[in-house]
Amino acid sequence: MSCVLEIKNLNAGYGEIQILWDVSIKTCSGLCAIIGSNGAGKTTLLRAITGIIPTMSGSIIFDGKDITKLPAHIRAQMGVIMVPEGRLLFGEMSVLENLQMGAYLKRAKDKYKQNLDFVFSLFPKLSERINQKAQSLSGGEQQMVAIARGLMADPKILIFDEPSLGLSPKLTIEVFSIIKNLKEKGIAMLLVEQNVHLSLSIADNAYVLSEGKLVLSGSGGDLLENPQVKEAFLGL
Template sequence: MLELHNLNVYYGAIHVLKDVSLKVNKGEIVTLIGSNGAGKTTTLRTISGIKKLKSGSIEYDGRDISKYSASDIVKMGISHVPEGRRVFSTMSVLENIEMGAFTRTDKPQIKKDMDKVFSLFPKLYERKNQYAGNLSGGEQQMLSIGRALLSRPNILLLDEPSMGLAPIIVKEIFSIIQDINENGTTILLVEQNANMALKYTNRAYIIRNGVIDMEGDAASLLNDEKVKKAYLGG
């Protein structure tokens, strides 16, 4: 469904992604694991059209999308939940969710999709008229995901959804991610919490200094001694 071929991406003179290749099959949850500065966020930003690549290609359903704008990529069915949530703090929860449908004109279906989001995140329904900036970190993460779902993505790009959250909230967020996937949305997940990510995903790639260092099914990587030592505290 999504395939990256030898991506090379720069920030000025700094070579951030070096021939990065990975694929995400329809229906999977695939995770990209690595330390700070490894290139995880840049990978997602490049897929979603925010950052332009120097060379390589990004294929989505067999079509090269590497030269399309971010808004066109959303319309194609790829939605990006950025690191740090990035909610509109002075807008209500309801208004934030409505912003996720900015590319759509099918109002009756938008209303149905909003109801689905509130069913998935009942806490957001309870707080729908509150300012988003007054929500807890976990609630803001739920809001950011809910907003992305309003674009009706085929693939959801999630950047560090567990960042800064208490362990019990992290478990809740990952359970919701699993529910979203089971309802038909393919997911590419970027995570520093490698232990949690590998328990909930099908396959994983490990990126180090802009290079894909390892790849495999999640269960195998979870039990790999090298991975345990570097990323799981083993």
């Protein structure tokens, strides 16, 4: 089976400071979760995958093509789309404009109408607020705009960086049920989350990062039962 995303021996960091050491990850289909404590290098890994930071060595293969040296906007054109941590909405723009910016790329523009209908069926609330400035929305609504913007880009792999950060428990459950829903639609996803229990329970396969190195991998269910994971993240 061919894999959407394959990362081999990735080393990356900021300037002289190396954060990731020889990380190898495979996402074939469904949902892949990456868990780890604060400072484990999860966000750095996603930044390297999307091309926001350069890699030091190793390779990133997406859809059979080596994208290690490509700039971020080209990777987005190929279908590597991230819903970033902290949402990073275009705050002065309306909700609709944010969705339009999500569909900025040619490939996504062609499916604009279809994707917009899909996004509004997923988040009926947003269709009532299309003319409101993104920065005037509540945190939960902003997260919905961020996810909707990601879907508007017609992703081949959708990457979530801490989607539940700053959300109430109720909204967190809501976000996770949407991710689960997307998984059933067959969208390949990579999820980085602090909420270990929830992520593992919906993940097909998962990796544990610690201090920039991969320490464990397996199916979501297996890791949920793993004594090390239990002790380190679940407090059991």
